[in-house]
Amino acid sequence: MSIFKYLFLIFLPFTVFTACNEDPVNGGEEEVSEEPNEENFNYVAEGTYALNVIYFIPNDVSEIAESHRRISEILFDGQAFVNKYMKEYGFGNKTYNMMVDKAKNRVKIIYLNGEHPINYYPYEGGGSKILKEVDAYFEKHPTEKKSLHSLIITPVKDQDNRDVPYYGLGRNCFALDYSGLDVKYLGENSKRGSDASKFIGGILHELGHALNLPHNKQKVSDDSKSDRGTALMGSGNYTYGSTPTFLTEASCAILNNCQVISDYNGAYYEDVSLTLDSVQVAFEAGNIRLFGKIQSDQKVNHVCIYHDPAIDDADYDAVSWVAPILNNNTFEQTMPINELYLRNETPYVLRLQFTFENGNSLSKSFSYYFKNGEPVFEFGDRDYLPRNEWAINDYSSQEEQGEGDTGRAAHLIDNAPLTYWHSQWASGVVAKFPHFISIDMNQTHDVAGFSFLQRNGARKVKDIEIYTSNDNQNWQMQGKFKLSAINTVQHVALSETSGFRYFKVVFLSAHDGDQYASMAEIMCYSE
Template sequence: MKSFYLIISVYCFLLLLVLFTGCSKDDTPEIEDPKPEEEESFKYTSEKEYNLNVVYFIPTDVEERKESHRRLSEILLHGQEFYKNNMQGYGFGNKTFNMLVDQSKDRVKIIYLNGKYPTLNYPYEGGGAKVIEEVDAYFAANAGEKNSEHTLILTPVVDHDNPDVPFYGWGRYCFALDYTEMDVKYFGKNSKRGNDATKYIGGLLHELGHGLNLPHNKEKLSETVIKSKGTALMGSGNYTYGKTPTFLTEASCAILNNCQVISDYEDVFYTSVSLQINNISASYNNGQLNISGAFTTDESVNYVCFYNDPATDNADYDAVSWASPVIGGNTFNISMPIDELHQKENTPYVLRLRFCHANGEISKFSYSYRLKNGEPVIEFGDKENYDRANWQVIDFSSEENNEVASNVLDGDANTFWHSRWSQNATTFPHYLVIDMNKVLDVKGFSFLQRDGMRKVKDIEILVSTDNTQWESLGDFQLKDVNTLHHINLVEKKSFRYFKFIANSAFDGQQYAAMAEIKCF
């Protein structure tokens, strides 16, 4: 019997020894406190009119994670300071995202909202819309609780290594998750807890950036080795935040400067705007891509941001950005060293311009160029297009009500021709025949795609002097951009009529649309 007890004692000792030595002190699991945090009263205040809404959305099968109010308050205050330091660094002043805070207790106001269903009903794919529906219903019933158009929604999970909850930006909503050990105290730890803190807290602040109007972008090549820079938060910064240098780019801060919960603007935010680029020019000199132009708008613009996005994938995480203040008279000018781009050899690029309106709205335009042997081949800029006052569309395959074929000649970027879709929808090929009213010497064509779906991809152009005998100029591929771009002919051609034939669309659907067609 003594031998039996001795064996049991040795076994238990060895088991405890394995458990103790198998985990580092930092990775020792914390014991979940079954008792909820004691209720406290808080006095939340803010000097600003608009403040970020923070919602803790709890599915029916998950409990609030331990000390969530303390942990998340510390995370958000940490992030608030990070945003402020970056805004100050670029000269935007002492600005960051505003929140309702009890300053004496360092607690952020968080709305705890019980969901109607278990976690399974709010998956990563499609669950965001369901959560937003319940959050909006809460705000509709409690109007005083909504403090801005920007809302961060956090969902607690039991197993953060295998979560299936929304974790992304969706317009001015953004989603992240919460788990018991998500805590700023683990930043910098060389352990799973430390890595998870960077991943999920960095991820929270990355998605919050989306909820505050930010697109993705990547750091300039030179910024990767600057101690105060490193990795852009809106690029891969959710994997470096709290561990290695992470920052917001100047373009991100220029957009944040006009965000409702950051800006000093005192009028109504996010009202509709209209902006028209009057002219734009591009050149390459001394290793720099130079872009300049002028615009008209009905709502003031203070900054223009330039995103150089390699068109080698469908993501924009690798878009290197610049920002420039608007010069007097609504003009802009930027010089961007090509050496700052990460991809240089034979790479197609989309240049995305974002005009930052004071009321928080952003007008977006896209252009295309490509790098060949490390130098830009510029495929956009103003051309001396022919006057189209006497041009006519004399034939077409189909058109839609209010989206008629003649819209491609009306000079209005906001109107467009669309193939018939409402009933008896037509399929490719779609075509338009245009009469220029006289024979012209043409060097090329300019196309403005619809700003939205149904952008035309593959086309053929036929030309004629008599509308009877036709000659094909060949097959071409248009750009998936919403600004005027050009097709240069191999040699100048003389003709009066031309036939535009659309053979496919970028979205893979059977429809076609086009805003403007010109010649030069």
């Protein structure tokens, strides 16, 4: 069993000690006032749930002087920052709750002595090691854990040469403390000032992740606004306190349901489900117009709409909008494309993040791209052909054992998104690319394109070929196409509408690079 200590600063009651610490960055000495005895603080919760704040001290590192005052002031500054934008966007007089002593202007911080030296907790992998010790502390002291959200700060001797966790990890986040981490240096034209922006902004950025926030970028028009500027959950951790920095409406919509902010009376973060019954998208007069309808088992209050350039694996550059879920379970939003930074031949992921009242969220993703400066959409509702008379004509293989009650070719046309076809892999036989499925539509139809729903899991198909026939003997190739690794319906348009009875899809590769392939649904549309 690990041994943990709750570290108190112990001094004589009613006595103030002062010490002079040399400032290694700007030179000179600075007077430091030590804290009174920790037992003199009277912490009160600001809400039903409060943020856990932990100061984690490896066994070869010391607490940085005045950490209690400095971190308290940083977190109060962050509270005011969040509150400002929650009110501006109409979410109410809200911010994250903490355990505080308002009279002494202090936040409750759990000082926790780590079992190992600092090099045991590096950036890569150190977060999970620290969490193991934090969780053990809370298991031993359950009343100390005030919510499911924690900020964990590790002291370092040199902020420029650090190797400690500094990121979000689930509903926990990690940041660092050093001697110059103080709100009084924000905006100062010096290295000390720029470091304060970077590391205080960094604390609040990572705290955003612990409070459920993804990355996102400001709109183009925000760059020049004095009350906007740079989004905190983009690169705002470098501008906080020095140039205009703000929270986007999408960030506030998610924070509105967070356990340490919301006034929701039920159980937080219980499982939820959602079906996107309809989604329609169009480009008109310089605007992307989006409409959708949902079904859900718990209340959804907003959908956050992210336009994320698919040129890397990060989402720092995702520009966002918010739409409320209306009483008829619909949503709609108009989004000018001149608010997007990249529009020339750029692929995008459109991510819809539905925010539930209980704090959970679910996302649906779609792909589109810009061509000649205009967006091209390969998703959205189509006039699908009925499939009740369709039948599997032939297939290269199917999995009949290893996928349980699914895996058969017939599951491609059963109108059940949770079932899927899977290439054979069990019984010691692994079918290799290319795989194929051919389908008999039972009569000739005029088809404008095909729609595919990837399996919600592994083995997503990447490259395909499509062939068509009227006699099941002579086949005409309609083209080669590339599917995205997303689990929402995506469309493949033919070069021209074509009439046929049979079609064959040949699967050439998978996104994970293995020999296996899987697909949930195949459909055809007439226009």
